[in-house]
Amino acid sequence: MDFERIMLDNTSYSYYQFYKLVETSRPDRYTIHYFAQRADQTYQKTYNTLQEINMMIQKIDPQQESILVPYGGVDTHHLRVSLDRFRYELIRRNIPYQLLFFMLKHPQSSLTEFCDYSGKSRSTIFRRMNHLNSVLSRCNLRLQYKHLQIVGDERYIRLLLCQIFSLSTHNIDWPVSPQIEKQVQAVRKVVLDNSEDFEKIEDAHYFNIVLTIEFLRIQSGHFVKDDPRYDLLIESNPSYKMNELEEFVSVLPEDVQQAEMHFGFFLMNFPITYRNQNDTHLQKILAYYKSSQNIIWHFVMDMFHYVERKADNKELNLHSDPVLVGNALIMTVGYYFLQIDLPLLSSNVAVGGIFEFGKTSLYERLKFYLDHLPAKYADFVPVRGALLEQYYNLLLPTYTIKAPQYRQTVGLMMQTNVSSFQAYSFLFNAMPELEVEPYTLGQQYDMLITTSAVFYRKNAAQGNCFFFQVGDDQSLIQLALDVKNYYQKHVVDTLRIDSKKD
Incomplete structure (x- = not known):
């Protein structure tokens, strides 16, 4: 199940899915019928959804103009609210996010206090937490309602919270207290100043989330246990330079200081994603x-x-x-x-x-x-x-x-000048599974792509010939979708092996 399905109720999820259609469409003026077709729903439902979304984005950003225009049109030229922002506003208004955030900021709270805070009944909260409770169960964790807290291995709790809050606030500044923010930036500065290995940390947002969760959990008296497996990551590792952080952990009980430093180093190494071999x-x-x-x-x-x-x-x-x-x-x-x-x-x-x-x-x-x-x-x-x-x-x-069996040869038949042909040939070759070359009569190809309506009509019955119009972005988008669907059906779905053969 994807993250948004876990965090959003059905209505919010439908708004998110629909706004993704709107925000990812090329800035233009569209009919409501256009979005009804793309969303595969009735005109009336689409109209009602757009009305709701229009009001929502104007509340999110007071400078946002109405995207609805007379005579059933939708104008996205002046759309100001990003999909990330819209998604965050939906998530933070839903119970799973509210409950977890409330627990972090008020670690000694009860379910009754959260009901008063959220204005929701216990039965509503239990129902809306079903998806997240399933995720917790997979991690051998459970949500305790009497004294509102997550029970289980503290490492798993922190990792899951880091994932949830970093995904919820993707490209959004996470609102935490000024005191916590000051502590986070102090630790971050020490780490970056004393370790050249982390000079190029790309996701500063995730790093800040990790540190924030660490501080909030530690301050509420939740500590991780040490594990001899950490020796494998730490012993003789020149990158382990956690001594610089001793001033921050010295206030903790002595029996947990080493465990917290070990786990902190682990978090700095997981899940990092490398992109540059010279890193x-x-x-x-x-x-x-x-x-x-x-x-x-x-x-x-x-x-x-x-x-x-x-x-x-x-x-x-x-x-x-x-x-x-x-x-x-x-x-x-x-x-x-x-x-x-x-x-x-x-x-x-x-x-x-x-x-x-x-x-x-x-x-x-x-x-x-x-x-x-x-x-x-x-x-x-x-x-x-x-x-x-x-x-x-x-x-x-x-x-x-x-792998050669995944490659598809493509004959590109264009009635245009050489420079245009080269530009489109380069574009199609950027798809790793395609090997594009100029169409030659009599040559066998896995697929054909053309700008000639006559050529297309002659070869369309084969099922592997695709047409696009030069200079038309929508036509190119449709071409990409058609090629992908054909590739999935005729290449991927046929390349199955019986694992017993291995």
Whole structure:
């Protein structure tokens, strides 16, 4: 279940889904009928939804003009409220967010106090918390209502809260008290001033969320327990420079100081996403794990070897990509420490990308490998479900780009000048699964793309010929959707393997 479905009630979720259609449409003037078709709902329901959304965005931003125009039109030229902002306003008005935020700021509160604060009845709160309670249950956590708190492993509680509040406030400043904000910035400054490894932390927002959750949970008397597994991440690791933070943890009971520093260092390393092979922190991580030759390094290398050996493309070399290796190591060490199939929540703020292929042969091979782990990797058995999902998403782009069975040759037939042809050829070649070349009569292609209506009519019956109009953005968007649907149906859905063959 996606994050928005967990945090929003049915009405709010429908508003979010509809506003995503509006906000992600090219600025223009549209008919209500246009959005009714895109949302696959009646004209009257679409009209009512747009009326509600129009009032909502004008309350969110008083400078927002009405997007409704006379004679049933919708004008998005002057839309000011981003999808992130609209989504946040919906989430913060719903019970799951309100309850969690209330608990953080008022750790000794009761359900009765929250009912008074929110103006909602107990039965409404219980009903609206169903989706989130299911997520908590997957993490071996539960919400205690008598004394309002989440009960379970403190590490899981903090990680889940970090996910929830960072996703809720995506591209939004999270409102916390000035006192907490001052503490957060003080710690952040010490970390960045004393560790060159974290000079390039890209997601400052997530880092601030992590520190805020840490302070609020510690201040309310909730501490993590130490774990000998941390030695694997810390021992002889030149990046472990947590002594600079001793002034902040010295006020804590002595028996929890080391545990909090160890967990704090873990949070700085999970879940980091590397994008640049020259990243200082990535280089040190790779050097550390390669020299230590610990269980994490061997597990990732063995998994890569298996995928390469079973791939149809014998030129596939996952080991040669330092960014891929680094992300796999960080991902693996995270679940090794957690020892639970902790769900990583995901938002559908971004519409699906080019690699949403479903369960391909890579998925089946990874599943077979993780289902048949040797005894030396027994510690990974409890988290293999989470690792399967994460490895699949991580490796799929590289796997599909390198695998010839995923490539489709495209004959591009355009009646235009050379420069225009090159521009569109370059655009289509940016889709990793397509290999575009000028159309040649008599040549066999997997797909045909054309700007000629006559050529299209002659070949449309084949089902693999697609038309677009030069200079028309909507036509290009439709082309991309048609190509993606064709690729899914005729390539992805047919490339299934029986895991027993492995």
